[in-house]
Amino acid sequence: MHAPATLRIHGDAIADNTRRIAQSTRAEVMAVVKADGFGHGRAALRALDAGATRLGVATIEEALPLRWAGVEAPILSWLNPVESDTVGALRNRIELAVPSQAHLARIAADATRLGIRAAVHLHVDTGMARDGAPPEEWKSLCELARLYEARGSIRVVGIMSHLARADEPGHPLTLRQRLVFDAAVRSARRRGLAPRHVHLAATAATLTDTATHLDLVRVGAGLYGIDPSHTTDLRGAMTLSARVTTVRDVPAATPVGYGSRYVTDGPTRLALVPLGYADGVPRALSPHAEAQVRGRRVPIAGAVSMDQLVLDVGALGVEPGEEVVLFGPGDAGEPTLREWADWAGTIEHEVVTRIGGRVHVEDAA
Numbered sequence: 001m002h003a004p005a006t007l008r009i010h011g012d013a014i015a016d017n018t019r020r021i022a023q024s025t026r027a028e029v030m031a032v033v034k035a036d037g038f039g040h041g042r043a044a045l046r047a048l049d050a051g052a053t054r055l056g057v058a059t060i061e062e063a064l065p066l067r068w069a070g071v072e073a074p075i076l077s078w079l080n081p082v083e084s085d086t087v088g089a090l091r092n093r094i095e096l097a098v099p100s101q102a103h104l105a106r107i108a109a110d111a112t113r114l115g116i117r118a119a120v121h122l123h124v125d126t127g128m129a130r131d132g133a134p135p136e137e138w139k140s141l142c143e144l145a146r147l148y149e150a151r152g153s154i155r156v157v158g159i160m161s162h163l164a165r166a167d168e169p170g171h172p173l174t175l176r177q178r179l180v181f182d183a184a185v186r187s188a189r190r191r192g193l194a195p196r197h198v199h200l201a202a203t204a205a206t207l208t209d210t211a212t213h214l215d216l217v218r219v220g221a222g223l224y225g226i227d228p229s230h231t232t233d234l235r236g237a238m239t240l241s242a243r244v245t246t247v248r249d250v251p252a253a254t255p256v257g258y259g260s261r262y263v264t265d266g267p268t269r270l271a272l273v274p275l276g277y278a279d280g281v282p283r284a285l286s287p288h289a290e291a292q293v294r295g296r297r298v299p300i301a302g303a304v305s306m307d308q309l310v311l312d313v314g315a316l317g318v319e320p321g322e323e324v325v326l327f328g329p330g331d332a333g334e335p336t337l338r339e340w341a342d343w344a345g346t347i348e349h350e351v352v353t354r355i356g357g358r359v360h361v362e363d364a365a
């Protein structure tokens with residue numbers, strides 16, 4: 001029996017990408033496995049086996065199952081409301097990033113109640129006005145952290161920030177952010193803090209700018225073969241495929257799908273594929289989008305529906321039950337994730353994190 005649609009996860013590619021990145025830097029590698037490993041599922045163990053020494057996730061809810069699964073490596077969670085499950089995090093030795101005094105006070109109070117010392121990374125915004133403490137709050141955040149350290153409730157083990165334009169190698173904002181970050185770290189040290197892990201780089205900066213590596217690089221996209229800087233050939237780690245449901249032979253000038261957006265050129269065969277936007281195939285795909293069947297690329301005909309799309313397979317003789325590859329690493333000429341992201345007017349990250357729950361997931365080499 002074949003599943004209608006299958007997502008193959010190439011664990012070896014994740015391991016290779018991790019190894020390659022770990023060998024290219026003297027910094028420690030934190031494998032970022034948020035959003036279900038960027039949609040790749042159990043990536044954490046492969047990355048840890050291949051040279052990553054820590055894990056990073058957005059929320060505490062993402063961190064806890066990693067501990068329950070037996071991961072012993074340090075885990076950092078950096079995006080939580082003040083009123084989140086800090087107690088659960090501390091009990092499970094999850095390190096927490098701290099973007100505000102309110103967060104710090106809450107973590108210190110819970111640590112005191114539990115009779116432990118919380119390991120935290122102070123998070124500073126250095127130029128993207130997103131997560132992390134605004135620069136004007138940095139000194140007071142450091143001073144409060146020092147106070148809690150003296151009382152024994154927290155320990156500042158790290159300082160972190162994030163880069164806005166590292167995917168544009170050599171962009172002046174990256175240098176400016178690095179200088180702001182250096183100043184923030186110096187300011188923290190002057191206030192008596194002694195962070196062991198100072199970290200700034202994600203995938204793009206890790207691949208293009210060693211000056212940003214510092215003690216630790218936080219690599220997500222790159223593990224999964226996505227290089228936002230387009231400078232490095234990493235291995236794609238996902239193949240999305242499906243089985244043809246039905247085929248039909250139609251004459252020239254046959255309108256296909258909602259809105260009749262595609263009209264056949266000549267007599268041809270149409271193959272119905274059971275994957276739609278509910279499964280993560282972007283409805284915004286351009287008219288140039290393609291899939292692969294019988295080793296050949298064929299156009300996606302017309303609008304992507306919720307559950308299905310149609311291929312114009314011409315004279316290839318495609319039959320029901322045959323496998324169609326939507327995208328993959330590109331090794332066999334199939335469309336790549338990068339092409340799909342371009343056809344959808346988005347980035348690869350969005351495509352891989354949106355594959356729907358109906359798609360059967362399989363581990364592959």
Ligand SMILES: *Cc1c(COP(=O)(O)O)cnc(C)c1O
Binds near residue numbers: 032078201
């Ligand atoms: C998602 C995220 C990363 C990983 O970024 P990539 O570009 O995918 O490597 C690193 N740091 C923070 C704070 C993040 O939110």
